[in-house]
Amino acid sequence: MSTLEAPGARLYYETHGSGPVMVLITGAPGVADVYRALIPHLAPQHTVVVYDRRGFSRSHLDGPQDYDRRLETDADDARRLIEHLSADPVIVFGASSGATVALELLARHPSVVRTLIPYEPPALRLLPDGDKWADVFSEVYDLYMREGIEPAMKAFREQTFAPSDHQHMARAPRNDANAAYWFEHELRQYPPAPVDLAALAPHAGRVIPAAGRRSQGRPCYEATVELGRHLARDVVELPGGHIGFITDVPVFATELMPTFAHVAQ
Template identity: 35%
Template sequence: MTARTLNRLPVPGATLHYEVTGTGPLLLLIADGDSDAGAFDSMIDLLAATHTVVAYDPRGNSRSQYTAEPTGDAVATSTADALALIDLLSPNAPAFVFGTGTGAITGLDLITRHPDRVRMLVAHEPPCIELLPDATDARAFFEDVHDTYLREGAPMAQLLYAGGTGLDEDDLPAPEDLRPEFRDLLDRTQKNIETYFAHNLIPFTTYRPNLQALLQHTDKIVPAAGRQASAHLPARPVAVLSTHLGWPVVTFPGPHTGYASHPTPFATLLTQVLEAELT
């Protein structure tokens, strides 16, 4: 197992927990929704053979606690957090970025605002529903989830969300069969769902990518989706993004959470994608 260091970075309004593994060019992993750095644990050692891998808990999740009441543009704030880590850990070179779900939206906003700091972005299933032809229906669904959270609490909202996004179809072992570190991850992220529904669900899903700006960086953006997730709502916008950029969607193994359920083939393909930038 490759040595890993655990670190903390104070940023305005929060303190970020981040983990560094390996050597080589920086690869920043940005987790989805209510998740955290632990979502990538199973594939980090594989990626760290060729990269300095940095995974972190997004602001408000798990060990990255708010130090002030969250205010302002949640996407812009998330982008600022990612940029702060890149500037700290790779001040003289741009970073490779892999973002999944809301993490992919952070990546799209990052490369729009700070293209010089991104060497390549792999945008895995960004749920930017405003790109969809049926955006009105998708928007109504997420608003219903948010309203359910406000009326009935997180558990009911989570059931509605999972059913509407296909996450209830992800194949997970029985709780007693999970590795201890994955059980710890589930325990941590269950506590994050309040933050996600209260502060991030609507701002992230209604984020509209600046397609004209992204066209200036098509050589650095890889649209990606899980093989078992392509028909589900979070993955559908990436097909529209792919058409706009003129690049095919790279299909990764497994469902939306393939990085956890299929870590070895997922990490192998991700490494191949990153290496292709050098050829």
């Protein structure tokens, strides 16, 4: 459990295990604890790095923030953390908006990424009905402003994710400060952010798009399919839905490991 100084923030991170470095980038709620159950399945063969993204929980902001460039800053934070911990390129797994950050990382800083597994990025601009989903997320934000966190989160999960995810999401410990930060700076900003396909294309061979089997037909699954199509990469289906790494941990880990086994030698 350590901190890394970055411009405008102090990043909290943890390392577990030994072996090739694997960095896990979280989406909502932005904290390392999202991967707590997955870590023991990966750490026997990897040095697993988890961290709170800036502005969430233990990664405190330190000075003014450029929220117009927040995604770029998130990617730069990941780059700084990787360079701090490894002299070699690493495996990166990012889920949900963490996958959005991971894709930005590869586009901007390809030298630090050996293999990238973007798991269900909410890349709405890749979808034919992406504008509709952007409107849905804006309506969820409006609901948050009118009625508060819980009604908005309920609407968000019920409209966006498979029913198998809903119960766990509803039971998850709530941190109102993290939720408010996510509503203000991520819900409406990250899903419609453009994916730089031109920058990713030269590195497409490093990308393993992945999605949960129970997410079929949901926007993040379909965005992953579109990402794979644009990069000429097959989508790997893993157990569970959008949060299969929480709801179906043992089988999720068992099926995840072979996707990057060739880089762990």
